[in-house]
Amino acid sequence: MSKRKILVADNNPGHLAGIAKLLKSKDYTVHIANSPVEARKILEGGKIDLAILDIRLLNDEDEEDISGLELAKEFVLALPIIIMSRFPSSELISDVFNTHRDTPVATAFWNIDLGTDELVKLIARLINRPPTTEEEMILEESIQLHKQAQEFFGKQLFRLGLSTDQLKTQDIEELEQSLERVNDALKDPESFGSLKVKVMIKSRNSDLDVGITPILIEKKNQIHQRLNELKNSFHQEHTDNQSRDRQRISGL
Numbered sequence: 279m280s281k282r283k284i285l286v287a288d289n290n291p292g293h294l295a296g297i298a299k300l301l302k303s304k305d306y307t308v309h310i311a312n313s314p315v316e317a318r319k320i321l322e323g324g325k326i327d328l329a330i331l332d333i334r335l336l337n338d339e340d341e342e343d344i345s346g347l348e349l350a351k352e353f354v355l356a357l358p359i360i361i362m363s364r365f366p367s368s369e370l371i372s373d374v375f376n377t378h379r380d381t382p383v384a385t386a387f388w389n390i391d392l393g394t395d396e397l398v399k400l401i402a403r404l405i406n407r408p409p410t411t412e413e414e415m416i417l418e419e420s421i422q423l424h425k426q427a428q429e430f431f432g433k434q435l436f437r438l439g440l441s442t443d444q445l446k447t448q449d450i451e452e453l454e455q456s457l458e459r460v461n462d463a464l465k466d467p468e469s470f471g472s473l474k475v476k477v478m479i480k481s482r483n484s485d486l487d488v489g490i491t492p493i494l495i496e497k498k499n500q501i502h503q504r505l506n507e508l509k510n511s512f513h514q515e516h517t518d519n520q521s522r523d524r525q526r527i528s529g530l
Contacts, residue, residue: 281306281307282307282405283307283309283325283326283328284306284308284327284328284330285308285309285317285320285321285328285329285330286309286311287310287311287313287314287317287335288312288332288335288362289312289334289338290332290338291312294312297397298310304401313336313499313502314335314345315499315503317329317331318496327358328357328401328404328405329357329360330360330401331347331349331350332362333346333362333363336495336502345498348492351492352423358385358386358405359385360386360387360388360397360401362389362390363390364391424492426473427488427493428493430473430488431470431490434490438456438463439452439455439459440459440460442500445497445500445504446504449508450512453505453508454505456501457498457505460494460501464494467490467494470490472489472490473488474488475488
């Protein structure tokens with residue numbers, strides 16, 4: 279029997295490595311991601327049996343960062359998802375279990391401070407069942423919805439200078455300005471409208487409004503990654519120049 283595959287997504291490298299090591303010792307195949315973009319790519323591959331998502335995948339210090347929860351909302355019908363956090367609150371737990379709707383945001387919540395034994399128990403309870411045909415269909419539906427949303431909001435993102443191609447060519451100052459525009463947009467995502475589609479959920483046709491928030495969070499992460507790349511490159515270039523200057527001076 280093939281090993282069950284688990285995705286662990288956390289922007290804290292040490293925490294990510296610790297959970298991955300633990301799960302590998304329990305004979306799971308572990309895929310890791312340190313951002314919503316990386317996690318989405320793995321989930322869209324369709325070969326994950328369960329996902330463990332940190333609620334704050336962008337910035338642990340940002341109390342408004344719920345990027346992990348937003349990602350979970352897109353895939354929760356397709357596979358079991360555990361939301362983890364070190365900052366539990368009644369509002370957060372209510373969101374995760376979402377008793378006000380037929381479909382929960384996530385399958386379970388894990389308070390990190392309770393320890394890994396609790397996590398191992400949660401995984402064992404949730405993962406020991408094969409995915410249904412409907413879940414596989416919903417995963418494909420989720421992937422297609424994301425692509426449709428990207429096309430639907432594409433022109434608005436381009437006008438804001440937030441298309442993927444535009445972000446790739448921006449310098450540090452331009453990227454910081456783009457980050458401000460993303461943060462402003464996240465304050466009022468309803469102003470961008472929504473994509474109205476019909477989807478099949480639990481054998482029923484349902485109307486669904488797809489908003490821009492998940493895409494804005496993805497753009498925010500792309501900007502952070504690009505800024506880190508440019509700043510690291512600048513730092514390395516500065517270090518190399520200093521080294522060459524010292525070598526020239528020592529050769530005089």
